[in-house]
Amino acid sequence: MSGTDFQTLRLAYARSADQDAAMPVHHPVVIVGAGPVGLALAIDLAQHGVRALVLDDDDKLSAGSRAICFAKRTLEICDRLGVGDRLVAKGVSWNVGKVHFQDELAYAFDLLPETGHRRPAFINLQQYYFEGYLYERARAMQGLEVRWKNRVVAVEPHGDRVVLAVETPEGTYRVEADYAVACDGSKSPLRTMLGQEAKGRVFHDRFLIADVKMNADFPAERWFWFDPPFHRNQSVLLHMQPDNVWRIDFQLGWDVDPDEERKPERVVPRVKALLGEDAQFEFEWISVYTFACQRMERFVHGRVIFAGDSAHGVSPFGARGANSGVQDADNLAWKLALVLEGKAPAALLDSYAAEREYAADENIRHSTRSTDFITPKTEVSRSFRDAVLKLAKEHPFARRLVNSGRLSLPATLAASPLNTPDGDAFSGTMVPGATIADAPVRTGGRDGWFLGHTGNRFTVVHFSAGGEPAPEVLAGLSALADAAIPVAAVVVVGKGTVSRAAQPGASAAAAAVAELDRAAVLEDAEALLAQRFDARDGTTYLIRPDQHVCARWRRFDPASIRAALARATCNT
Amino acid sequence: MSAMLNTDPNIADADDFYEALIDMHRDLTADESRLVNAKLILLLANHIGDRAVLRDAMARARDGVGAGRAAATPR
Numbered sequence: 137m138s139g140t141d142f143q144t145l146r147l148a149y150a151r152s153a154d155q156d157a158a159m160p161v162h163h164p165v166v167i168v169g170a171g172p173v174g175l176a177l178a179i180d181l182a183q184h185g186v187r188a189l190v191l192d193d194d195d196k197l198s199a200g201s202r203a204i205c206f207a208k209r210t211l212e213i214c215d216r217l218g219v220g221d222r223l224v225a226k227g228v229s230w231n232v233g234k235v236h237f238q239d240e241l242a243y244a245f246d247l248l249p250e251t252g253h254r255r256p257a258f259i260n261l262q263q264y265y266f267e268g269y270l271y272e273r274a275r276a277m278q279g280l281e282v283r284w285k286n287r288v289v290a291v292e293p294h295g296d297r298v299v300l301a302v303e304t305p306e307g308t309y310r311v312e313a314d315y316a317v318a319c320d321g322s323k324s325p326l327r328t329m330l331g332q333e334a335k336g337r338v339f340h341d342r343f344l345i346a347d348v349k350m351n352a353d354f355p356a357e358r359w360f361w362f363d364p365p366f367h368r369n370q371s372v373l374l375h376m377q378p379d380n381v382w383r384i385d386f387q388l389g390w391d392v393d394p395d396e397e398r399k400p401e402r403v404v405p406r407v408k409a410l411l412g413e414d415a416q417f418e419f420e421w422i423s424v425y426t427f428a429c430q431r432m433e434r435f436v437h438g439r440v441i442f443a444g445d446s447a448h449g450v451s452p453f454g455a456r457g458a459n460s461g462v463q464d465a466d467n468l469a470w471k472l473a474l475v476l477e478g479k480a481p482a483a484l485l486d487s488y489a490a491e492r493e494y495a496a497d498e499n500i501r502h503s504t505r506s507t508d509f510i511t512p513k514t515e516v517s518r519s520f521r522d523a524v525l526k527l528a529k530e531h532p533f534a535r536r537l538v539n540s541g542r543l544s545l546p547a548t549l550a551a552s553p554l555n556t557p558d559g560d561a562f563s564g565t566m567v568p569g570a571t572i573a574d575a576p577v578r579t580g581g582r583d584g585w586f587l588g589h590t591g592n593r594f595t596v597v598h599f600s601a602g603g604e605p606a607p608e609v610l611a612g613l614s615a616l617a618d619a620a621i622p623v624a625a626v627v628v629v630g631k632g633t634v635s636r637a638a639q640p641g642a643s644a645a646a647a648a649v650a651e652l653d654r655a656a657v658l659e660d661a662e663a664l665l666a667q668r669f670d671a672r673d674g675t676t677y678l679i680r681p682d683q684h685v686c687a688r689w690r691r692f693d694p695a696s697i698r699a700a701l702a703r704a705t706c707n708t
Numbered sequence: 709m710s711a712m713l714n715t716d717p718n719i720a721d722a723d724d725f726y727e728a729l730i731d732m733h734r735d736l737t738a739d740e741s742r743l744v745n746a747k748l749i750l751l752l753a754n755h756i757g758d759r760a761v762l763r764d765a766m767a768r769a770r771d772g773v774g775a776g777r778a779a780a781t782p783r
């Protein structure tokens with residue numbers, strides 16, 4: 137399986153029975169577009185037991201690398217989707233970055249990631265691997281179908297459903313869905329069909345990407361040049377990918393002819409100017425791109441929902457496109473599942489829009505700032521940029537101002553209507569709306585990770601420092617597991633206390649743990665979990681299926697948990 | 709409470725300071741001077757640190773110059 141060449145892979149069109157039906161066949165969810173976002177969403181829905189049909193107009197995965205940086209949060213979501221290990225095994229991890237200004241090294245940084253997390257800050261991996269692994273996972277799932285060479289050519293929205301016209305090599309047919317999700321990329325034909333547009337700032341600049349294959353002994357570091365001697369007045373980025381492929385990104389300015397610039401005979405001298413005259417390399421992919429920072433005003437339009445690049449676009453600096461699109465899918469899947477099961481009103485889908493529009497604004501703000509630093513638009517802006525870079529060589533304060541792309545971090549949805557505001561005092565970053573932090577745990581005598589015990593369902597995490605939660609807590613947890621929207625239970629016990637609790641007959645509570653057997657009992661192996669969650673004995677968190685905090689308290693109170701659950705599912 | 713921008717006389721030997729400021733630019737082209745000014749502003753801004761003070765200073769610097777409202781109100 138690992139030997140698949142995802143770049144040359146052709147995904148065959150196959151006739152479906154829907155094409156021979158007299159009336160449009162009904163599907164709960166039709167996803168338009170099998171890019172990273174559409175595939176992630178389809179897998180997530182299938183994991184929730186929702187049948188998903190994916191339509192894609194093409195018969196290939198991503199042409200060329202496009203995205204290469206996949207951030208920690210994306211990897212954590214992919215762990216939940218069952219492909220995290222493959223991504224990390226194939227991807228390149230890096231920590232050292234070097235920033236050059238003109239003729240010299242301005243400074244180097246080491247990200248020195250915080251320990252006690254399963255996943256690194258990010259990996260570098262070609263987008264076709266990312267899509268390929270998702271596709272192979274999708275193909276192995278029940279209730280998930282991908283149809284290649286199926287182009288959506290018309291959308292007919294109704295109050296209670298949506299009908300799509302689909303063009304295939306054998307003619308056009310129609311399908312009906314409760315919801316259609318447009319994951320059809322930045323040019324989004326569905327957006328146009330609905331008369332919508334994405335608005336924002338278009339940058340008048342062009343960038344050349346040359347992904348080259350070579351046996352270089354460069355270290356796995358990110359090298360960024362501002363105004364280097366080999367490419368005056370512009371920026372250059374060099375970044376490593378697996379399979380000896382290197383991403384080289386040259387800023388070109390606006391007044392160049394993109395068709396000329398992507399000719400290999402034009403690109404070779406640029407690459408040699410960077411790598412040296414004798415450098416031996418082959419091109420894997422050459423592309424000239426422009427970009428805009430923009431988004432749709434609203435991501436939900438009745439029965440048509442937009443996710444990924446169709447809904448929002450950012451500059452590539454800071455690697456926020458695919459990363460934020462996968463978070464859209466993460467946010468949407470559980471909500472769609474609850475609505476389709478009739479366990480939540482359609483208003484829950486509006487919270488998808490509100491939360492992800494907020495996140496898109498944050499991503500746009502970050503990537504606009506990076507873009508303005510890398511490509512200053514006025515003389516004075518250029519002077520400040522150069523001043524920062526000059527000072528950075530000697531002064532650490534100036535290094536914090538250098539912005540060649542900020543790490544893509546998940547948005548904290550602090551203003552979300554799904555959150556229950558704190559009633560008790562807490563410190564730290566695990567506020568309602570934040571994505572939860574990972575930490576090492578031990579369970580059943582084995583080492584594991586906290587995040588792996590959360591997600592997919594609502595989860596109550598109850599901290600019980602002494603290792604023996606009170607019997608009424610266990611009874612409460614058990615009742616929550618049987619609720620209409622079931623809430624899974626995780627009991628976190630202090631380091632070294634689990635053996636006591638697990639000893640049969642050691643206490644009534646321990647017996648109850650053994651009996652309950654639905655609560656995962658996790659030992660806080662390095663006491664990091666309690667620290668990261670600012671937890672004391674009794675502290676209780678309610679966690680959403682997409683691993684965001686929804687509410688937290690200093691003691692276990694089933695009535696408060698039920699109220700928070702109702703609020704988080706718009707069942708109030 | 710964050711400090712206020714101090715606009716009272718605060719430099720001990722004002723003439724001396726002013727001379728040094730102008731001297732700092734001696735023999736520089738306009739471009740070079742703009743770069744030096746930018747470096748100076750960044751160094752001083754970091755020394756001050758307080759965002760409210762910086763915002764206040766930017767607004768006062770921009771006040772009455774050019775068209776439109778002061779742009780110096782970064783979020």
Ligand SMILES: Cc1cc2nc3c(=O)[nH]c(=O)nc-3n(C[C@H](O)[C@H](O)[C@H](O)COP(=O)(O)OP(=O)(O)OC[C@H]3O[C@@H](n4cnc5c(N)ncnc54)[C@H](O)[C@@H]3O)c2cc1C
Nearest residue numbers: 169171172173193203204205288321444445455457458459
């Ligand atoms: C040079 C470059 C570098 C980048 N680097 C990064 C990075 O490092 N990190 C990062 O996170 N992001 C990066 N990105 C952005 C990333 O590539 C995109 O954000 C990501 O591909 C968006 O995924 P998507 O699924 O929304 O859309 P797409 O990947 O564009 O997929 C859309 C799919 O919809 C299909 N489709 C379109 N119309 C129809 C239709 N009518 N019917 C059926 N199917 C249709 C298309 O064939 C396609 O398969 C980069 C982008 C570029 C260009």
